[in-house]
Amino acid sequence: MxxxxxxxxxxxxxxxxxxxxxxxxxxxxxxxxxxxxxxxxxxxxxxxxxxxxxxxxxxxxxxxxxxxxxxxxxxxxxxxxxxxxxxxxxxxxxxxxxxxxxxxxxxxxxxxxxxxxxxxxxxxxxxxxxxxxxxxxxxxxxxxxxxxxxxxxxxxxxxxxxxxxxxxxxxxxxxxxxxxxxxxxxxxxxxxxxxxxxxxxxxxxxxxxxxxxxxxxxxxxxxxxxxxxxxxxxxxxxxxxTSCRTYENVSVDISSLTTNSKIISRIHDVLKEKYGENYAENLYRISLTGKIPDGFVPASAQICTELSETLYYVRVYNKTRPDIDINILAADFSLKGIFVKKMLEKISSCSSDEEKEQYENALYIGLKAFDGEVSFYED
CATH class of the missing domain: 3.60.21.10 (Metallo-dependent phosphatases)
Structure with a gap:
């Protein structure tokens, strides 16, 4: 038996x-x-x-x-x-x-x-x-x-x-x-x-x-x-x-980088280090993070297009923040300054880290809106 x-x-x-x-x-x-x-x-x-x-x-x-x-x-x-x-x-x-x-x-x-x-x-x-x-x-x-x-x-x-x-x-x-x-x-x-x-x-x-x-x-x-x-x-x-390829959510810190080509190179380096020689076979959702010089905006669409030439599937999202002194902006007597001041007051009164993160994201999206640079993230 x-x-x-x-x-x-x-x-x-x-x-x-x-x-x-x-x-x-x-x-x-x-x-x-x-x-x-x-x-x-x-x-x-x-x-x-x-x-x-x-x-x-x-x-x-x-x-x-x-x-x-x-x-x-x-x-x-x-x-x-x-x-x-x-x-x-x-x-x-x-x-x-x-x-x-x-x-x-x-x-x-x-x-x-x-x-x-x-x-x-x-x-x-x-x-x-x-x-x-x-x-x-x-x-x-x-x-x-x-x-x-x-x-x-x-x-x-x-x-x-x-x-x-x-x-x-x-x-x-x-x-x-x-x-x-x-x-x-x-x-x-x-x-x-x-x-x-x-x-x-x-x-x-x-x-x-x-x-x-x-x-x-x-x-x-x-x-x-x-x-x-x-x-x-x-x-x-x-x-x-059994999976032949995997879905991966990856954050890539691009602080101090000021050209799209350098960002692309950084992304390849990060993926290779994390997923090995065959990293190009996976599906990626890449979030660009870190602080970048004020006035520089990574061209997410262009970066995604160039990465697509070597990666099986990729989407790129710009979640960077400008490298600026937010408190100086809050003291500025302008519509932008008033907005920043109000948002900092909201952030300081948040009761949880999750709520704080939401208001911080809203603050930086608002700053991009003042400069006409807002694009919505796909999800």
Whole structure:
């Protein structure tokens, strides 16, 4: 009788996401996300993964391109020795128009069609239970989920938000106490795009694997999956990086620089030092910071255009401040001086660092407005 099962836990690929903010790079990123899914299936084949868990939001919606859907099905059919269990998330919830609703999936693929379902694989000494979304929002069922107290390895696949005890939520909420009381050996979570460590509640291990490939600048850094063994009452899983490139938010201090060419050179130096020789492969949102000579304004659009010749994707935002004595300006008997004085009074009365930062930003944006230099940051 098997006393362990080798698994790969992934979630939230969002295949088919439009990514329109990437403009002309959107299509290539869509293709890369699909290729990352294929990479995951190749890991399954190459490492002898017995159970592939996809914990929701495999697709970004129920209106997936037919060619992409076919590629997903073919990739899963190409690993017949791996049992695949898929739950539907809040983006690709199970419905009549769902890509999961047809029966043209390979025999190794098991899709959870209900809010809660139990699947048993006696030959593997394995029981997999799953919770799928049946709409965009769903009440949680964590309190009612209990694994049988037997010798089988019990795994729960659950797409939903982890909440504090007794707290409600709109996205199939489950609490740590629910997990502790569930009796499962491992709970494979989906919904949050950042990976957690493999945690433990009582005798139950659990984790979010996060997204295998970032979908925006709020999902920066390396992304991947969890792979390894699940035993009775414990899990030995390691994070495996799968992202082909990463989203990065980078601040570059350009204090004292007075030409765009020097700024561009500084940016390349910072990126190379931080991300290595292959730094050009990532997607960057760069904020220019620091104090610059009064009267000099970095040409953000030009800098971005020149950087785009070597970087895969980049956006540049000017968040510098003029190197001026603000108190001297406040003493000036002019409209600008009155504005500065009033803003400094606001800043001195702020009750939090966050509020203070907002007023300081407003002050410097206002000063740029006096000089006709304001441009809005994209976000």
């Amino acid at each position: 098997n006393d362990r099962i080798k698994i790969l836990h992934c979630a939230d690929l969002h295949i088919g996401a439009e990514l329109s903010f990437l403009n002309n790079k959107a299509a290539s990123r869509q293709a890369e996300i699909l290729n990352t899914f294929k990479k995951i299936t190749r890991i399954c084949s190459g490492q002898g993964i017995e159970l592939l868990i996809i914990a929701g939001d495999l697709f970004d919606s129920n209106h997936i391109d037919s060619a992409a859907l076919t590629e997903v099905k073919n990739a899963l059919a190409a690993i017949p020795d791996t049992t695949v269990v898929i739950t539907a998330g809040n983006h690709d919830y199970f419905a009549i128009d769902s890509p999961f609703s047809d029966d043209n999936w390979s025999q190794n693929v098991h899709i959870i069609f209900k809010k809660y379902t139990v699947l048993e694989f006696p030959e593997k000494n394995l029981r997999v239970c799953g919770s799928s979304f049946l709409g965009s929002y769903q009440e949680g069922c964590g309190k009612d989920i209990k694994a049988p107290d037997d010798s089988m390895i019990n795994i729960l696949v659950y797409h939903g938000e982890l909440v504090k005890d007794e707290k409600s939520g709109r996205y199939n909420p489950i609490s740590v106490k629910d997990i502790e009381n569930s009796g499962f050996d491992y709970v494979a979570l989906g919904h949050y795009h950042s990976a957690t460590p493999v945690l433990k509640a009582g005798m139950t291990s659990y984790s979010y694997s996060g997204t295998p490939e970032g979908n925006g600048f709020d999902e920066s850094g390396k992304k991947g999956v969890y792979a390894g063994y699940v035993y009775k009452h414990r899990a030995e899983l390691a994070f495996v990086e």
